Amino acid sequence: DGGITQSPKYLFRKEGQNVTLSCEQNLNHDAMYWYRQDPGQGLRLIYYSQIVNDFQKGDIAEGYSVSREKKESFPLTVTSAQKNPTAFYLCASSIYGTSTDTQYFGPGTRLTVL
Amino acid sequence: AQSVTQPDIHITVSEGASLELRCNYSYGATPYLFWYVQSPGQGLQLLLKYFSGDTLVQGIKGFEAEFKRSQSSFNLRKPSVHWSDAAEYFCAVNNNNDMRFGAGTRLTVKP
Numbered sequence: 001d002g003g004i005t006q007s008p009k010y011l012f013r014k015e016g017q018n019v020t021l022s023c024e025q026n027l028n029h030d031a032m033y034w035y036r037q038d039p040g041q042g043l044r045l046i047y048y049s050q051i052v053n054d055f056q057k058g059d060i061a062e063g064y065s066v067s068r069e070k071k072e073s074f075p076l077t078v079t080s081a082q083k084n085p086t087a088f089y090l091c092a093s094s095i096y097g098t099s100t101d102t103q104y105f106g107p108g109t110r111l112t113v114l
Numbered sequence: 115a116q117s118v119t120q121p122d123i124h125i126t127v128s129e130g131a132s133l134e135l136r137c138n139y140s141y142g143a144t145p146y147l148f149w150y151v152q153s154p155g156q157g158l159q160l161l162l163k164y165f166s167g168d169t170l171v172q173g174i175k176g177f178e179a180e181f182k183r184s185q186s187s188f189n190l191r192k193p194s195v196h197w198s199d200a201a202e203y204f205c206a207v208n209n210n211n212d213m214r215f216g217a218g219t220r221l222t223v224k225p
Contacts, residue, residue: 099145100165107155
């Protein structure tokens with residue numbers, strides 16, 4: 001059963017801690033994306049990767065880091081430098097990363113900073 | 115920079131009534147246009163997309179959308195809404211690998 005998995009579904013973090021969100025896809029897609037969703041603001045791009053070992057910053061990359069060591073995995077680390085990390089985080093993938101590609105989304109991870 | 119506007123934050127319709135969700139974009143050329151739906155606490159699912167050709171596109175779950183170049187609009191429609199359509203709907207625009215999402219329209223369906 002192909003798709004995108006994100007774990008955990010809910011994550012709680014204390015201020016000053018780094019935390020890593022997992023994203024795995026078995027669709028054999030080249031491109032992967034991380035978005036942040038806040039109420040009333042739609043989705044904003046954090047990072048994207050079109051190929052293994054390469055990634056680019058999106059609009060709101062500050063305080064976040066990623067890696068792409070394997071085609072199927074694109075973990076996101078929310079660092080203590082991120083001023084307001086409480087949000088819903090969505091991972092997506094697309095086959096080649098071109099403008100016409102459909103992006104397929106995972107179920108999301110809700111991060112709450114205590 | 116390109117942008118996407120969904121003027122309606124929240125819409126309520128009765129079950130069985132017709133639906134139209136508005137989407138406007140600002141960009142000189144014709145970008146690639148998408149509509150996604152999101153159920154609470156879930157990821158986004160593609161409803162339909164437009165690249166070129168026939169300006170009326172059909173999607174899943176009985177949805178359709180019409181591209182109007184003169185109005186820079188890509189409105190989503192459904193002739194008869196079902197209670198299961200209650201969700202949040204996002205219009206998105208992709209130009210040169212730059213995907214932009216609207217802020218979303220939340221749809222409530224009354225019995």
